[in-house]
Every structure is written in C-alpha cells, then in structure tokens.
Amino acid sequence: MAATPAPGAATALAARLDGLRLETDVDVLAALSHDDAEWAEVGVPLAAFRPHSTAEVSRVVAACAELGIPVVTRGAGTGLSGGANATDGCLVLDLSRMNRILEIDTDNLTATVQPGVVNDDLKAAVAREGLWYPPDPASAPWSTIGGNVATNAGGLCCLKYGVTRDYVLGLEAVVGGPAGEYGTTVRLGRRTTKGVSGYDLLGLFVGSEGTFGVITEITLKLRPARRSAPITVVGEFDDLIAAGRAVAAVTRLGLEPAALELLDRACLQAVEDWKHLGIGKSAAAMLLAQIDTPGVVGDEQAAAMAEAFRGAGAVWAERSTDDTEAEALFSARRLAYPALERLGPVLTEDVCVPRSQVPVVLAAIEEIAARHQVRIATIAHAGDGNLHPLILSPADDAAAREAAQAAFEEMLTAAIAAGGTVTGEHGVGLLKRRGMRAELPAPVQAMQLAVKRTLDPLDLFNPGKVVGDPGE
Incomplete structure (x- = not known):
C-alpha cells in the first residue's frame, strides 16, 4: 500500500530539512509533475526538491519515509510512459542538478557520472578522450543518464552495440527495505568487467523506473571511438509492408548494421515541413542503415544491404556518397517525434516484436489505423523490431482521443500476439500497465510484485508505476 502523507506533511518535511530549500511554487511544480507521455494521469505533488548530492537525497528520503510522503524521481522529463509523473501528495525529486561527470577512466574504459548528466554531454566528454558511449536514444540531446538507466533506454545503435543495461557496471542508490532504514546508501555492481558475486541486483535496478530507490551515481562501460565514419545505405519503398519485408530479409541474411531505422511518409513530411533538410518525402517508407565495419568488408556489407532492400521491393536503394545528405537523413530520424508533436497531441507506442514479425x-x-479512423505515423528501430507508431489526435476532440486510446491498446495486443512485448525501451510507467499484465503470466507478475514489496515495503518510491496496484 502506498505511503500516505499526514496532515501538515509539507510543514513537517520543511522542518526536518531545515537548510534545504523545498520548491512549492505552483507553476514550477506543474512543470515538474509530468513527463512527455500524452494523456497519462498526473497527480498534484506536495513539493519538489533539487538535490546536489547523495547525502541530500539520503536525508530527504529518510524524512519522507518518516512522514509517509511518496518520492517520485525525475530527470529531464523526456519519458514517454508517464513513469516520472507525480502522484498526489508526493515529493518530486528532480535530479537535474546532480549533473557532474565524476571520472573518465581511460585506463579501464569507464566513466562515473551523476544521474543528471545529459546523454550527449557524456558522449562529447568521452569523445575528447578518444572513447565512445554507444547508447543513443533519439532524446540523447536532452535525456539524462539517470533516466536512461531507469528505463533501460536503447536507441539507434542498440541493434549492434546493445542497450543501456549492457553498459552499466555499477551504481549507487538510496534505498530502504531490507538494506536498512529508508535513506540508506548502497553500491551495486562493480568496476570489473566480470563478476558473479551474489544475485544481479544491479541488473534489477536498471529498468526499474525509480520504483526500488533513487539512483545517485552510475559507472558506465565505454568503448574505443569508431575508427571510421559509417556508411549509410538508403532504401525507398512504395508501401510500408515492403519495408518491413526488407527488415526481415536483413536479419535472415545475417547482415549486422550498426543501425537500421524506418520512417514512413508522414514522418518524412513532418520533418521536411519543419526543418527543410532537403530530404525526399514522396516515398511511403524509407529505411536508413548504417554500416560501421571498416574497409572492404564494410563496403561488401553496404552493397549486400542495398541489394536486400531491392530484393524486398524497394523502388530505389543505394549507398549514400554524400556525407551531408547522410547526416540529414539521420537527423530526420531523430527529429521525427518533435516534428510530429508540433502538429498536435501524439500518443507514442513502443512495441517490440521478433524481426521476422515486423511486416506482420x-x-x-x-x-x-483504418478501422479506428486515426492517423498513425510510424518510426522504428526496425533492425531490432522496436516499432514506434505515433498516434496523432486533434486537440480538444474527445471522440478522437477515445479512438486514439483504443488504437493504442489494440497495438499492444497485436504485439503480444506476434510474440513481442508492449515496451522495448520507454518503460511501463502508467500507460503500459494493462499491456504488461496481458503480456506476463500471473506467476511472473506475482514475482515482480514480491520484489517491489521486499525492496520497498512502504511503497515509497514511485508508487503506482510499473507493477502498480494489481486490483486496478
């Protein structure tokens, strides 16, 4: 059962945190109370706090536990599942000011950072040392490493190089439950490349969406910088299903691109109308592949990729010989969501299916989309089967909103039926709780709930998210 603040909790919390400033301005709290998920419910927080250190987080968590005040942690608020949305009477813990890169260890290829470090800022810092941090969600210019860890974010390069979990070696977190009193600080994982001492509690925290505690420091694995610029292969298709067949063909042929992305005509049109990048917008769908294998082997893979596109029905497929054009195309992929968001409310899907099932x-x-008469624009990390259908709905149209939400739920059902999952990288949050329960067998759900109750018996951390209340 979730913690319930006592009457006068805000005054009592302020007294216990004498010297630490709580934010209570109504407009500021409204801005900090939600992420970018459309139509996910948002509660009214008691206050917000912006810590600068683990010690401050520990002090705040202990006080909130004593007073029964739930703690909802947020980073940049770029999430798309409602996972960072406030609950009524909670304290919003905004970690954006814990934004220091603490160490870049070039001998051991690691970086240790606070959770508020922006993904692209870390990339730039390690690049100056000849290193590379691969996880690259489309929100990388804005999203924080803490938020990426909380949702196990993926991105364009995860097809070949893996997702956030593959790069988290260790973390520091403020927790409660069996670790001791709420506010206890623990370190999970290690700095070594291997280690199996005990259960993988580190892996449990990655992707837990702030429901087990507050992550305050992260140690990440790095890679050497890539030796050469990737080769871009572009394919245009006159229907979306043919593009899906091309994705399945790439997998079947054993090709290993660093990225394989899909944009449909609606996405291309929205980006070009906004940014005027000079990209084509007449195709029904476009596939963008990047090959980063150097030398002759990379050239051969690029040629095989273009041939796979043509064999699946591409009306045109070629290797790009213009670096500026290639950069514009991948910029279009990253800009697709904000470009569509300019047109009105966007309800974002995040299903992931076996790659052979992408065309299905x-x-x-x-x-x-046709049956519900809703407009759906589709982008995808197509190479790993992670599809992002974006449902566009006119503002202030209740019937359109109802149709959009019905389409959203039916796409979850379709993904499960194809042997997939309801979320590949955005997380369950609030929007995918029904879908998660439809996907996971009852005994597995019971195990997940048991873990939550063990690690957070007060249901203090981000209550109502992910496992939520099974009676809902």
Whole structure:
C-alpha cells in the first residue's frame, strides 16, 4: 500500500530539512509533475526538491519515509510512459542538478557520472578522450543518464552495440527495505568487467523506473571511438509492408548494421515541413542503415544491404556518397517525434516484436489505423523490431482521443500476439500497465510484485508505476 502523507506533511518535511530549500511554487511544480507521455494521469505533488548530492537525497528520503510522503524521481522529463509523473501528495525529486561527470577512466574504459548528466554531454566528454558511449536514444540531446538507466533506454545503435543495461557496471542508490532504514546508501555492481558475486541486483535496478530507490551515481562501460565514419545505405519503398519485408530479409541474411531505422511518409513530411533538410518525402517508407565495419568488408556489407532492400521491393536503394545528405537523413530520424508533436497531441507506442514479425505487425498497425479512423505515423528501430507508431489526435476532440486510446491498446495486443512485448525501451510507467499484465503470466507478475514489496515495503518510491496496484 502506498505511503500516505499526514496532515501538515509539507510543514513537517520543511522542518526536518531545515537548510534545504523545498520548491512549492505552483507553476514550477506543474512543470515538474509530468513527463512527455500524452494523456497519462498526473497527480498534484506536495513539493519538489533539487538535490546536489547523495547525502541530500539520503536525508530527504529518510524524512519522507518518516512522514509517509511518496518520492517520485525525475530527470529531464523526456519519458514517454508517464513513469516520472507525480502522484498526489508526493515529493518530486528532480535530479537535474546532480549533473557532474565524476571520472573518465581511460585506463579501464569507464566513466562515473551523476544521474543528471545529459546523454550527449557524456558522449562529447568521452569523445575528447578518444572513447565512445554507444547508447543513443533519439532524446540523447536532452535525456539524462539517470533516466536512461531507469528505463533501460536503447536507441539507434542498440541493434549492434546493445542497450543501456549492457553498459552499466555499477551504481549507487538510496534505498530502504531490507538494506536498512529508508535513506540508506548502497553500491551495486562493480568496476570489473566480470563478476558473479551474489544475485544481479544491479541488473534489477536498471529498468526499474525509480520504483526500488533513487539512483545517485552510475559507472558506465565505454568503448574505443569508431575508427571510421559509417556508411549509410538508403532504401525507398512504395508501401510500408515492403519495408518491413526488407527488415526481415536483413536479419535472415545475417547482415549486422550498426543501425537500421524506418520512417514512413508522414514522418518524412513532418520533418521536411519543419526543418527543410532537403530530404525526399514522396516515398511511403524509407529505411536508413548504417554500416560501421571498416574497409572492404564494410563496403561488401553496404552493397549486400542495398541489394536486400531491392530484393524486398524497394523502388530505389543505394549507398549514400554524400556525407551531408547522410547526416540529414539521420537527423530526420531523430527529429521525427518533435516534428510530429508540433502538429498536435501524439500518443507514442513502443512495441517490440521478433524481426521476422515486423511486416506482420506493420500490416496490423495499418489495419488498426483504418478501422479506428486515426492517423498513425510510424518510426522504428526496425533492425531490432522496436516499432514506434505515433498516434496523432486533434486537440480538444474527445471522440478522437477515445479512438486514439483504443488504437493504442489494440497495438499492444497485436504485439503480444506476434510474440513481442508492449515496451522495448520507454518503460511501463502508467500507460503500459494493462499491456504488461496481458503480456506476463500471473506467476511472473506475482514475482515482480514480491520484489517491489521486499525492496520497498512502504511503497515509497514511485508508487503506482510499473507493477502498480494489481486490483486496478
């Protein structure tokens, strides 16, 4: 059962945190109370706090536990599942000011950072040392490493190089439950490349969406910088399903691009109308592949990729010979979501299916859109089967909103039926709780709830998210 603040909790909390400033301005709290998920419920917080250190987080968590005040942690608020949305009477813990890169260890290829470090800022810092941090969600210019860890974020390069979990070696977190009193600080994981001492509690925290504690420091694995610029291969298709067949063909042929991304016509049109990058917008769908294998082997893979596109029905597929054009195309992929968001409310899907099922699920998305008479624009990390159908709905239109939400739920059902999952990288948060329960067998749900109750018996940390209340 979630913690319930006592009457006068805000005054009592301020007294216990004498010397630490709570934010209570109504407008500021409103801005800090939600992420970018459309139509996810948002509560009214008691206050917000912006810590600068683990010690401050520990002090605040201990006080909140004593007073029964739930703690909802947020970073940049770029999430798309409602995972950082406030609950009524909670304290919003904004970690954006814990934004220091504490160490870049070039001998051991690691970086240790606070959770508020922005993904692209870390990339730039390690690049100056000849190193590379691969996880690259489309929100990398704005999203924080803490938020990336909380949702196990992926991105364009995860097809070849893995997701955030593959790069987290260790972390520091403020917790409660069996670790001791709420406010206890623990370190999980290690700095070594291998280690199996005890259960993998570190892996449990990655992707836990702030429901087990507050992550205050992260040690990440780095890679040497890539030796050469990647080769870009572009394919244009006159229908979306043909593009899906091309994705399945790439997998079947054993090709290993660093990235394989899909944009449909609606996405291309929205980006070009906004940014005027000079990209084509007549194709029904476009596939963008990056090959970063150097030398002759990379050239051969690029040629095989273009041929796979053509064999699956591409009306045109070639290796790009213009670096500026290639950069514009991948910029279009990153800009697709904000470009569509300019047109009105966007309800974002995040299903992931076996790659052989990509054409099947793309066809299901088209059928769902037609039946509900909703406009759906699709982008995807197509190479790993992670599809992001974006449902566009006019503002202040209740019927359109109802149709959009029905289409959203049916796409979750379609993904599960294809052997997939309801979320590949955005997290369960609030929007995917029904879908998660449809996907996971009852005994597995019971195990997850048991873990939550063990690590957070007061249900203090981000209550109502992910496992939520099974009675809902």
